[in-house]
Amino acid sequence: MEAIEIGRAVAARDAPDLARLRDQAAVVERIDPHAIGQRIPRAADIARDLDGAGTAIVARTPRSDPVGYGLVRSWDESDGTQVHLLDVWAQPGLECTVIEQLLFEHLEKRVRDQSDLAPAAVLGANARDTESARMRLLERLDYRRVFEMVEMELHDRPASTRCHPGSPRAPSPHRTRKRSPS
Secondary structure, three states, rough: OOOOEEEEOOOHHHHHHHHHOOOOOHHHOOOOEEEOOOOOOOHHHHHHHHHHHEEEEEOOOOEEEEEEEEEEEEEEEEOOOOEEEEEEEOOOOHHHHHHHHHHHHHHHHHHHOOOOOOOOOOOEEEEEEOHHHHHHHHOOOEEEEEEEEOOOOOOOOOOOOOOOOOOOOHHHHHEEEEOOOO
């Protein structure tokens, strides 16, 4: 694997290239373009996410080609728990998990270095049932499964829902977290 450099994301420069990679990856990953939980972000979405994140980084090859990105969204829950959700994506391929691990580790370090973490702080990340490599990576990084999400759709006629908590016919996103990131 060639060296990967991690640097600060600049939305205006990085978003179009990252959106192009996400479009290419959607075909490989067989993303349902109509599923809410599996949306394919456009350049404007990525730019907004990068600009709105507390921390945003991009993984690049030595030729400055982006191969992945990560960001942190942080908030306080009503019980005082600080949540830092790490959202990482890397271009599919043989080194995808290696790049994701670099991004997760870099973001975790940035959260620790930049935050006054409360005792009840948690680092969180998401994975789907279909993302077994990501689930294994998060487990190696000491994250654990804490709950499953259900995706529901409302159609005008007839009304229906699509629920799939762990259903074999559709992926179910999971949220994982790591407690006390100090």
